[in-house]
Each structure stands twice: as structure tokens, then as C-alpha cells.
Amino acid sequence: xxxxxxxxxxxxxxxxxxxxxxxxxxxxxxxxxxxxxxxxxxxxxxxxxxxxxxxxxxxxxxxxxxxxxxxxxxxxxxxxxxxxxxxxxxxxxxxxxxxxxxxxxxxxxxxxxxxxxxxx
Numbered sequence: 093x094x095x096x097x098x099x100x101x102x103x104x105x106x107x108x109x110x111x112x113x114x115x116x117x118x119x120x121x122x123x124x125x126x127x128x129x130x131x132x133x134x135x136x137x138x139x140x141x142x143x144x145x146x147x148x149x150x151x152x153x154x155x156x157x158x159x160x161x162x163x164x165x166x167x168x169x170x171x172x173x174x175x176x177x178x179x180x181x182x183x184x185x186x187x188x189x190x191x192x193x194x195x196x197x198x199x200x201x202x203x204x205x206x207x208x209x210x211x212x
Contacts, residue, residue, distance in 0.1 A: 115206075121140050163186055
């Protein structure tokens with residue numbers, strides 16, 4: 093499938109500080125190599141290197157969405173014991189050129205996920 097990528101004012105910069113992601117009372121990712129993605133008036137999204145995420149907490153999802161500026165997003169559920177956060181992790185396996193820096197990074201969302209950024 094060929095994606096059509098359009099231009100948009102998107103800025104990607106290193107996150108200033110150390111990022112910790114928590115789910116079900118546990119730190120599931122921690123890194124000082126996260127990226128901030130700023131897109132228009134949307135809230136800043138923090139992208140964490142996939143290698144920093146505990147792989148055993150990720151469960152496959154068949155969900156996909158398409159953004160004309162970033163590409164086709166794939167998703168994971170977060171699962172720990174009986175706790176499940178559906179489609180709480182997304183990533184761009186083949187990002188549009190504009191957002192190539194987020195390749196091999198994931199972003200989190202949802203009420204069950206907490207992201208903390210501590211000063212560098």
C-alpha cells in the first residue's frame with residue numbers, strides 16, 4: 093500500500109528530561125532519548141524508543157489509523173495480569189518523511205497510562 097504524505101508544520105525535538113511511563117502500578121518504559129512531536133494546536137506527544145518499553149507488556153492489536161502527515165499508525169494494547177488498556181500504544185512502522193525521526197518509537201495515551209518527565 094502506497095501512502096500519500098502531505099506537508100504540515102510538525103516539529104520533532106528531543107524531550108528535555110527523563111521520561112517514565114507507568115501502567116498498572118509499574119514503570120513500563122524509562123528513557124532520556126524520547127522525542128516531543130508538536131503538530132499545530134494539538135497537545136505535544138512524547139515518543140519513546142521502542143527498545144525502552146518492556147516488551148512483555150505489549151499485546152498485538154489489529155487496529156490501524158491513517159494520518160495524511162505522519163502515515164499509517166499501528167497499535168498495541170497494554171496488558172499486565174488482568175489489566176488491559178486497549179490500543180494505548182501507537183507507532184508508525186513506515187512513517188512519512190516529515191516524521192521519520194519517530195520510526196522505532198512509540199507513543200502512549202489513555203487514562204490508565206501515566207507519563208512523567210523529570211528535569212534533565
